[in-house]
Amino acid sequence: MPLKLSIKVDRSVILVMCIKNLTIISQRIKRAIIGFWVILFFSFLSSFQALADELSSFEKRELSRLLEMDWNELANQPVSGVLGYDQEHWRNPASIAVIRPDDVFDGGHLQLVDSFRGVGGMYVTRGNAYDDFVTMRNFSGSATEKFLVLVDGREVLQPMGGTITWGTEEVPLALLDRAEIIRGPGASIWGTNAVSGVINVTTKPAESTQGNSIRLALESSGTFLGEFVHGGKIRDGEYYRIWVRDQEYAESDLLSGMPARDDGYGRKVGFRYDKELGMHLDLTVAGSYSTRRFEHVLDLSSRLLYPTDPNSTSPLPNSLIPPGFMGLPSVSAGEFPFIPISVATGLGLPAVPGIGDYPTWPNASGIVQPSGVPLIVNYEDLPQDAGHLRTRLSGVTGNDFEWSIDAFAEKYETNLGHVGHKWERDEYNLEFRGNRPLGERNHLAFGLGYRYMEFDVTETTTAPWRFPTINLQTGLPSSDIPILQYNGPNTFKRFSAFVQNTLEINEDLFISFGNKVEEGDLSGTTIQPGIRASYAATKNNLLWAAYSRAHRQASLVERYTEVSYARIWNPNPFHPLLNPTGQQWINQSFEADPTLDDEVMDAYEIGWRSSPSEKFLWELSLFYYDTKDAVFSGPPTYEAHDYTSVGGELTFNYIPNSFWKLQGSYSYSKGEKEGVRQTDFPESMASLASVIHAKDDLKLVQNLYFTGDRILPSSYNELSIGDYLRLDLGMIWQVGEGWRIGLFGQDLLDPDHPENMYTDLDVEPTRVKRRFLLTISTEF
């Protein structure tokens, strides 16, 4: 006993020391960032010397990259970056990774999002066959993506749930020009929700996809992918393309061994029309329609509850009561006030209602969970249909003023059948952006935008829940209490404007500063400033630093829904005055918080990009995020907390010889909610990719991903996920003109492992299994 006590004391001392150390580290990082700015300032005063005459390794690398491009690519080659106008990747004062089509094909990735696994600081996981989750830099390890994704300038973050339906936004690989992943806020240009990062997906112009291309992929699991693109020329300066993409998903198994019933399909068609209206005036009209059909499972095991008497002389065995079960507080240590009705029946407790009285309630699956609770699940359809149309008019005037006007119209319709939540969103966006050099030192970018959204939300009470239950809001029994009830407004408007200037103080030192102002129904008026600087300390070393303030809107679900997550049986006899709910079910719900403020993040970043030779480039990025009112969801409430995230990424790109390319990253990050260390994001991650050109027509590819351990948070079934190492090996043959055949083995070190799930409602993730993949692509 004394020994145990001494261990406890030691641990608490260690904990206190750790917290103190972490605070000191955070303060040091803050000081380092301030120091960096001071250095920049003095550099500004003292360093007006030009760069050395010789080309730097950065420039040589860039030239090597340009030389690999054909004429069309050269004419459209820049990278958007963070300054509001196109610039070269390596000169950006931000942590940026660029994914190009070869990265996706060579990695054996069926979807673009899979290729983000190799990007330092990004945590990509699979929930089920059709759902992927991406989070960045230890800020929200749950299902909510707290960064912005744009596909050809169109925001694709779903405002209802604050998530991205990655599968709906996929395009054929032949269309992809690049995906730029900017780690860190970019709110001074992109505005609200560009919090922990921005992903900019750009597709090729129609002129670059002339002819036909096909890509087919077949996975050993049975998942199939087919893509077809056809592009044609109408006349000089006028091109079109049409395309179709079909992904048929094989069914996964849930961790318990139950079928996930996530097999289904995601089909998409699209088009693009480009017309050169003048020498520097272009018109683009594009659109797509996507339809997806799946089922989704909802765990019902622990949603009908029976109260136990905490003062009973024979309390339930503790083994039946998982810690933190249902997120409800224990009455006292080791005791719990509610147990699943199935357990109560098994224990023969008094006045337990017979499940046979509720014919729509699913039967137990026959599987008993480790907690001892029999598994009961319900499957419902999950259809998603989405279509959008976009038009862009862009040009460059004689005085180098580059401008664009974008108009987007989008319709999105989904039915989350498992929770009976159906909604339609109609959205219209109009955006103007411009930029131009001002004299020999400035480059100004600015823009205006207007967004209008309209929602039509319908709730359905799913079959298992259609039985009389006391609604605590009305005090009356009802058989129509949906799991998710939306109580918010149906229309939202937002005006936005930004201005950003990049000042070249001298050849080595650039400072970019700007601000975005938004006025919207959800957030009111927001001001999101940012300042970035880059300094070429030597010709092969670039230092950069940034401060940004960014806002994230709480999702509509987080602000305006009522979630009925369980029902509790009142076993006591009915009495009209003393016990009016006796022998009846009582609904348990929690309401979202319409007063939730925007999450406001102050982000400090520094980076060092170095290219000691043209064959080797490495980069170190450090960040410190300080967020007020970060929203974390899960019963019994949506709560806002202060959150800090600190860490960094080390990445490298090395070409040892003409036939071998290596690329790798290591990232470390730590998140603290109200000073308490969070465990929902792996603190350490690493990746190593190797591409060997064994012969002119044969490439050998190896990808290794390490993901540290984490705890998958859940109010129902918290799950510890150990660290895992994923090894993918592949061979790619270039067969004749335009044919490529790839054979890949993925997750070779591990027969299966869980990765992620929707932590609010799901209870178990699916198993991500070892698999083999054959891909064929051709152009003709």
Added chain:
Amino acid sequence: MLLKFSRFQNFAHRAMQKIALLGFAVLSLGLVSELSFGQPIEQERKLARLEATYISHLSKYIQWDDNSSGSSLKIIIHGDDRVKFKDTLEYVMKISSPELALEILEFSNKQTDKALLEINKGFNCLILLQNSSMNAEQLSGMEKLGVVIVHGKKLFKSSNSQIAFEHAQNRVRLLIDRDSIGEKRNQISSKLADLKSAVKVINKSR
């Protein structure tokens, strides 16, 4: 209904105030910018890298005259090179055509006389930088010695140069004189005419 309308009016009013303020700031900066010319040095460097890559690609579409020594190429650059264009071009040409014996000579505007002497000795390619002081008159007849590349549509049209670079922000396009395609000396391939996004063929004789 009235209340909603009034709220919307307030909302729109506040939004418009802010947008107007921002617009004013942008406009002011725009007005200031009217007084300034040129472009940031980084922009120029970016363009230089693109131009050098274009020339490297272009060199494969021209059947160079065998002026003296087998597979050698003599390139003369004229103008004040503040963006390391010569180094950049040298680097890309060495990578893309390592087998080629390359001679790149560079002359600043102050060295125009020397440049003209060298030009008259013969060359494969003469590149005038954007700030080159040479005019159409000085360029007259040089197209018979080799391929002349200038900057901007104005000089391109007023001179006998075969090729010009045209910039729009950081995008580069080549202008090619239709008469020069298929010429006997330093023959420019007609395939270039198909590269619409990067190349525009212009009929200067009209």
